Amino acid sequence: MNKAIADRVAAKTMGQFKVRAEEPKPTSAANSGNLYPESAVLGLDQESFRWQESTFAMLNLALLASLLCGHALFSEHFGTPTPALVGLLSTGFLLQLGELVWMQTRTRPLSERAVQSLTLITIVWDVALASLLGVLTDRVDSPYYVLMLVPVLLSAFRRSLLETLTVVIAAGASQFYVVWHFFQSHPVEADEYFEAGTISLIFLLTGVLVWFLVTHLRRQEAGLAENLLELSKARERLLQEEKLAAVGRLSAAIAHEIRNPVAMISSSLATAIRSPLSPREREEMFDIAAKEADRLERLTNDFLTYAKPRVPECQPANVMDTLAYVADVCRAHALRRQVDVRVEGPEEAVALMDAPQVQQALLNLAMNAVEASTSNSVVVLRAENEGEYVRIDLENSNGPISESVVPSIFEPFFTTKLSGTGLGLAIAHNIARSHAGQLQLTMNTAETVRFTLTLPRVNVPEDKGRA
Helix, strand or coil: CCHHHHHHHHHHHHCCCCCCCCCCCCCCHHHHCCCCHHHCHHHCCHHHHHHHHHHHHHHHHHHHHHHHHHHHHCHHHHCCCCHHHHHHHHHHHHHHHHHHHHHHHCCCCCCHHHHHHHHHHHHHHHHHHHHHHHHHHCCCCCHHHHHHHHHHHHHHHHCCHHHHHHHHHHHHHHHHHHHHHHCCCCCCCHHHHHHHHHHHHHHHHHHHHHHHHHHHHHHHHHHHHHHHHHHHHHHHHHHHHHHHHHHHHHHHHHHHHHHHHHHHHHHHHHHHHHCCCCHHHHHHHHHHHHHHHHHHHHHHHHHHHHHCCCCCCCEEEEHHHHHHHHHHHHHHHHHHCCEEEEEECCCCCEEEECHHHHHHHHHHHHHHHHHHCCCCEEEEEEEEEECCEEEEEEEECCCCCCCCCHHHCCCCCCCCCCCCCCCHHHHHHHHHHHCCCEEEEEEECCCCEEEEEEEEECCCCHHHHHC
């Protein structure tokens, strides 16, 4: 599989690779000289190319600097560096340094043609530089042959096996040329040619081994990219199936909730019209139909609020004012049940919120707490500044909520009450999320049931808070 395809797959699934705008043209081993297409430079993504090019440039810089210093330190053995040799070394060093700076500062990716050209130029320059330095040293045991290792490794990393073998042959031929050039003016020693052949064999083993290792890693990467793509597709299918299942459950819940009031309205009106009833009994039937119609309207409004929530218009608002308003609204209902509603918190608790929406969420929570409380109990609405958020706790002393029920309390149409739409907590949960906050059940014991709503906090200067 082409490595370029693997890169694009990984980019889609992991978001860690950059996808090129152009599709690479398919090549075959016959016309490209590449026995394994995935090893070609065409499959190299931009980040990997930048990293590799910078690494090879730093390796060249280190070798050039080390060789020049070593030559100067051991000048008795290798001879004093000539101006031509120093100039060539300096030119190579400056070119590599310029390339390194260019690679680190460049922001736009290179085209595939530019990558190919740069790789070829670097290989040719490194081979030529090592050959020229070997000739200028004028010694059969020139230390500069080690520079041949860089183009061999570079071709093994980026080019095909055939191209890598070509670079190895060029490096070996260069070594033989340096030996031959030296013996044009010195006595011939056959063992020096043998040493040049040994070095060439080392280059061959290094290049082939590195090429096979890199190719194997790229194959593994391509296989991993395919697996990631399959996992991504499977995840998308599961998500789609889960969405369809959720829609099915929601539709069934809606149908169930609507069916009951519709059935009651239908039966009440049919009884009132067709049955011989007294005026009082007929009025009762009409009253039942009216109540069920109100219930159906409330269900429809709650569902629309849940399914299509209004975008909050957030602005700084005093949380204590909101808590006081909620407590006043539900206090009449609480008094009938002999439940006390209390508000606690600092006056400087200011949050970024849509006050009417937050009031709606807290009112749902407060009414549920009142209805779950026994006589002579207390429902507490408490605000507290907590870092970057305002924490609002709403708790009552009658619990706990059954553990089997807890995972479903924020699901739409889930309710344990005989009457109600089951959308109150779901709506409150959506309101919290739309405000970049959270609504959670933070305590569920026999003594305390606590829901916590967090909202983004607005810092108020102390003097303004006291005012």
